[in-house]
Structures are given as C-alpha cells and as structure tokens.
Amino acid sequence: MSNLLPEEAEEKLVTVCRTAVGDSLRSLTYFNRFDYVQVYLREDLEQEADLNSFIGNEWHDFKMTQDAYRGSELGDYEYTIRVFENGYLVRITVEDFGVFVTTDGISMQDFEALAAATTEILDEWAIEE
Structure with missing residues (x-):
C-alpha cells in the first residue's frame, strides 16, 4: 500500500x-508528475x-x-497504445x-473498454481534487 492512492x-x-x-x-501502475505506485503485477511476472x-x-x-494535437480535426486526445514484442x-x-x-x-474492443472504464x-x- 502506498500513500499515493488509498487502498480502496x-x-x-x-x-x-x-x-x-x-x-x-x-500490470497496472498509477502515476502523477512526481510519483507512482505499481498497483498490480500478475504473479507470473518478475x-x-x-x-x-x-x-x-x-x-x-x-x-x-496533448499539446501537439490540441485543437486538431482528430478531436481530443484519449489514450495511447504502445505495441511491444511481449x-x-x-x-x-x-x-x-x-x-x-x-x-x-x-482486441481493439478490449482496449477501448479498458480506456473508457479507466478514464471514467x-x-x-479529477473532479474530487
């Protein structure tokens, strides 16, 4: 448990x-500009x-x-997917x-569901802070 995020x-x-x-x-890692906490790491990973x-x-x-694409015809930035070998x-x-x-x-549908739920x-x- 960290001081960055409550356990709940x-x-x-x-x-x-x-x-x-x-x-x-x-894995799942929460971060801000100054700190981070790894919230989850699947047990089969080191x-x-x-x-x-x-x-x-x-x-x-x-x-x-965010700055580069602000106001572009693509709309607001939502999330980034990076593809790696593993x-x-x-x-x-x-x-x-x-x-x-x-x-x-x-699948792309899973990425979209993940991003939508997490963004919510x-x-x-952000509203509470």
Missing part, C-alpha cells in the same frame, strides 16, 4: 482493469521493469502529445495523473 482506489482500478481485459492484464523511467517517459510523452502498454491520462496498463494480446474513474478523481 487501488482495488477499484484493479477491478475495472480485470473486468475489461481479464487474465490478459499484466518485478524487474524500471518504472521510474517508464513514468518519466509516459508523463513527458502525454504532455507533448505485450502492450496502454497509457490513460487526465490533466495531472494517469495509469499505464500492460496486457497480453487483446480518473475523471471522477
């Missing part, structure tokens, strides 16, 4: 992600990733992407915080 919030995020992608969920580097990259890239990373971010979720292979929770928290 961590459990809610895991439940939403597991509901959206099931056993394909590999905790070896350099999350600090991931967070720096994802935060910087979110801000750059899985996918989905970054879902609101103004000051977000999550990145890693998964095994899932993040938006609720």
Whole structure:
C-alpha cells in the first residue's frame, strides 16, 4: 500500500482493469508528475521493469502529445497504445495523473473498454481534487 492512492482506489482500478481485459492484464501502475505506485503485477511476472523511467517517459510523452494535437480535426486526445514484442502498454491520462496498463494480446474492443472504464474513474478523481 502506498500513500499515493488509498487502498480502496487501488482495488477499484484493479477491478475495472480485470473486468475489461481479464487474465490478459499484466500490470497496472498509477502515476502523477512526481510519483507512482505499481498497483498490480500478475504473479507470473518478475518485478524487474524500471518504472521510474517508464513514468518519466509516459508523463513527458502525454504532455507533448496533448499539446501537439490540441485543437486538431482528430478531436481530443484519449489514450495511447504502445505495441511491444511481449505485450502492450496502454497509457490513460487526465490533466495531472494517469495509469499505464500492460496486457497480453487483446482486441481493439478490449482496449477501448479498458480506456473508457479507466478514464471514467480518473475523471471522477479529477473532479474530487
């Protein structure tokens, strides 16, 4: 448990992600500009990733992407999917915080469900802050 998120919030995020992608969920990390907490790591995976580097990259890239496409005909930025040899990373971010979720292979429909459900929770928290 971390001081960044209450246990209830961590459990809610895991439940939403597991509901959206099931056993394909590999990991879930909540982050803001200054800190992060790995909320979930599937038990068959080793905790070896350099999350600090991931967070720096994802935060910087979110801000750059959001600024670069603001006002474009594509509409508002929603989420990012990164494709890797052994899985996918989905970054879902609101103004000051977000999550990145890693998964095994899932369908585009699953990505959309994951992003929609997670964004709904993040938006609720943004309003409360």
